[in-house]
Amino acid sequence: MKCVSCSVDFNDGVQCSSCGGHLDFACANITEVGWRKLGNDRRAAWKCPRCRIASPARTPILSPIPTPEPASLETILSEIRELKMQLAGLPILSEDVKLMREELKDLKTSREFDGCRLDEFSAKLAGIESRVVKLENLEESLLSLQTDVDTIKSESAMSDQRSRLNNVEIKGIPQRKDENLFTILDRIGQRVNFPVLQNQINFITRIPVFGGKDKPIIVSFLNRYIKEDFIAAARLLKGLSGSDLGFVGVTNRVYINDHLNSNSKKLLNRTRLMAKEKEYRHVWVKHAKIHVRKHDGSAVLIIASDGDLNRLK
Structure with missing residues (x-):
């Protein structure tokens, strides 16, 4: 269109x-x-x-508007006085507005300052969080390394103890100059009714100990079973002393046991303390392992670590 x-x-x-x-x-x-x-x-x-x-516009017919009477002077003066009264508080109001503007300005400045401090704090917090994450990672690595070290120590201790399985430790024998350890071992064998031949021995020697006057004697047998039988025979004879082996005037007891390493000896001491506290009657070492039993009819427990001590109830 x-x-x-x-x-x-x-x-x-x-x-x-x-x-x-x-x-x-x-x-x-x-x-x-x-x-x-x-x-x-x-x-x-x-x-x-x-x-x-x-199109013609429609003009509405308006009714005549009454002409207002002129206001009197008194009326005008009255209205002026009323206005003055209303305006009397204007300076105070203006001052309040001025103060409010200054407060708003200070608040804005403070907010900007706080904003800067908040940004600075956020940056520091981010840095701290980053360091915490690094420390946590280091802690995990350290725990992993500690676990590896503990494992290596445990395996080393077990390997060390296995190397001593054929050994016997004899304590309480007085140490003399120019002594013959084979002769002493032969006397012990005769006394416990288990003769020991030299061809059954790998080596025999004394080893130093901390704070000890007489060094213990270590006998390494070539055969583990001969070693176990020798210890069993020695334990059948209760109260073996130095005088029984020809040492005049030496009445202290002679102990014949498995040759334990330092870790196993410390664990044995802790086991004895715990067994006494928990009223276990029997603690002994057999095949280089620590055994405990509460009474004659109870089950035998083997203590291989400190964690096993928690089993003593």
Whole structure:
């Protein structure tokens, strides 16, 4: 269709309810959105700008407005006094507003300062968190290394103890100059009724101990079973002393046991203390292992580590 105002063809527009002419939105002085919002009734009554100018305006008949009487001087002065009273607090209000502005300014400055401090604190916190993460990683590595070290120590101690399985430790034998350890061992064998031949022995020697006057004698047998039988025979003879072996005047007891390493000896001492506390009657070493039993009819427990001590109830 063609616009009656600009004679340009268009596809969508408006229609005047008075002249029936079609106009595009630009010539009709209305937007497409505005036209859609008019609704059906208002679009049906819509007039183009030309028809609106041609239509006489309806002037409403107004009733006469009563002329106000002029205010008296007294009335005016009264109103002025009232206004002065209302304005009396204006300086105070202005001062309050000024103070509020200063407080707002200070608050803004404080907020900006706090913001800077917060940023600084956040940066420090991030640095601390990073260090904490590194420390946690180091702690995990340290725990892992400690576990490895403990494992190596445990394996080393077990290997050391296995190397002593054929050994016997004899304590309580007085140490003499130019002594013959084979002779002493032969006397012990005769006394416990278990003769020991030299060809059954790997080596025999004394080893130093901390704070000890007489060094203990270590006998290493070539055969583990001979060693176990020798210890069993020695334990059958209760109260073996130095005088029983030809040492005149030496009444101290002679002890014949498995050759334990330092870790096993410390564990044995802790086991004895715990057994006494828990009222266990028997603590002994057999095959280089620590055994405990509460009474004659109870089960035998083997103590291989400090953790096993928790089993003593």
